[in-house]
Amino acid sequence: MxxxxxxxxxxxxxxxxxxxAGIDISxxxxxxxxxxxxxxxxxxxxxxxxLARNPDRPRALDVISVICDEFVELHGDRYYGDDPALIGGIGFINGIPVTIIGNQKGRNLKETLARNGGMANPEGYRKALRLAKQAEKFGRPVITLIDTQGAYPGLGAEERGIGEAIAMNLREFSQLKTPVICIIIGEGGSGGALGIGVGDKVYMLENAVYSVISPEGYASILLRDSSQAKHAAAMMKITSGDLLSMKICNGVISEPAGGAHLDPAESSRRIKDVIVRDLADLMNRNPAVLVRYRNQKIRKFGHFVEDCSDAT
Known part of the structure; x- marks a missing residue:
């Protein structure tokens, strides 16, 4: 630099x-x-x-342990099984009951294999939907903590309908009659992030990234050169500042100097402050109004107006 x-x-x-010297080399x-x-x-x-991929970065369960007074994890999608890559349960934040759903990565090889690197299978998204619908029934706000490269692209996932599971979540989360706050704490990759990323408020940690594909994938497919991943990352506009400027996210949560991995507890407390502030506002709103504005916000993504005033 x-x-x-x-x-x-x-x-x-x-x-x-x-x-x-009177020379024009501008x-x-x-x-x-x-x-x-x-x-x-x-x-x-x-x-x-x-920084978003740093193995010491706070994971979903790390954040939950700080922001919640207590938390009970729930398991299973009631169709196929439980997916440890996507965790969920009921917690209390300053005494307020909430449902929390999040991608859970590992810190070492053993944990990463057990959690499938935070890449969820269809049963993970169906579990998330089951818990979200339960939250709606009992009037609990939903908090999602997003940190995944994407949904798992394996053969079994395809056979069990990973595309349908994500599509169903997109539809149902957009219609949930309860507040939904989404926070990207690390990587927000493709449909894997979108499957639990539809909410009234979407925030990103300062060093989080959010994109339709990884920089490596973008460089390989569009630039035809995987070594151009660093250049691709800038072209893709995937940083929190980029997403805020395009109004894809509602705000950026600052991290301690050097990154969230250097002080996970403080990073989690900053996340809690944002959640508590927004819950005080969103919980007082009519659920039908929440749904209407949530859908209006979604429909504005990617919308632009071309200026044709100079056209002849």
Whole structure:
């Protein structure tokens, strides 16, 4: 980063010298500046990706242990089985009963294998839907903690209807007559994130990322070069700042200096503060109004207006 700063300073010096000598090299210098800025942008985006994937980053259960007074995990989808990659249960936040659903990654090889790297199977999404509908029935708000590369793309998952399970969640979560707050705490990857990512409020931790595909996948498919993943990360606009500017998320939750992995407890407390603040507002709203505004927000994603005023 300091190297880029030095290059830009030298470019400014060259511009000054060229102006004094009456030489026009502005076009060449602009190309250099653009290249440097592009490199800097790629480095910043990739740094976020690496922080989002840090194995010491707080996982869903770590966050739950801080934000909840008590928590009881529930299991099973009542169709096939239980999915340890997607956990859920009932907790109390400052005495308020809530249903919490989240992707759970592991910290080491044994845990990662047991949790399937946080990549849920169909039964995980069906469990999430069962708990969400239960929350709606009993008037409990739903909190989702998103941290996954995506849904599991295995043969068994396809056979058991992973696409249908995610699609069903998208539809049903959009219609839940209870407050839904979604927080991306690490990676928010593709349909795996969307399956529990439809809510009244969607937040991202400062160093979280949210995208339709991984930078490596984007680079391999569209750039035809997997080594361009760092450049792809900047092109994809996947950081919290990018998503906030596009109004995909409602806000960014700051992390301790250096990243959430350096102080997981403080990061979790900041998440709790946002949840408590929003629950005080959302729980006082008419459920039908929540659903209406939730759907209006969803329909605005990707919407743009082309300015044709100069067209002849």
């Amino acid at each position: 300091n190297g880029n700063k030095n290059v830009l300073e030298r470019v400014e010096e060259l511009q000054k010298l060229a102006s004094e 076009e060449e210098l602009k190309k250099i500046s653009d290249k440097v800025e592009e490199s800097s942008s790629s480095a910043k985006a990739w740094q976020r990706v690496e």
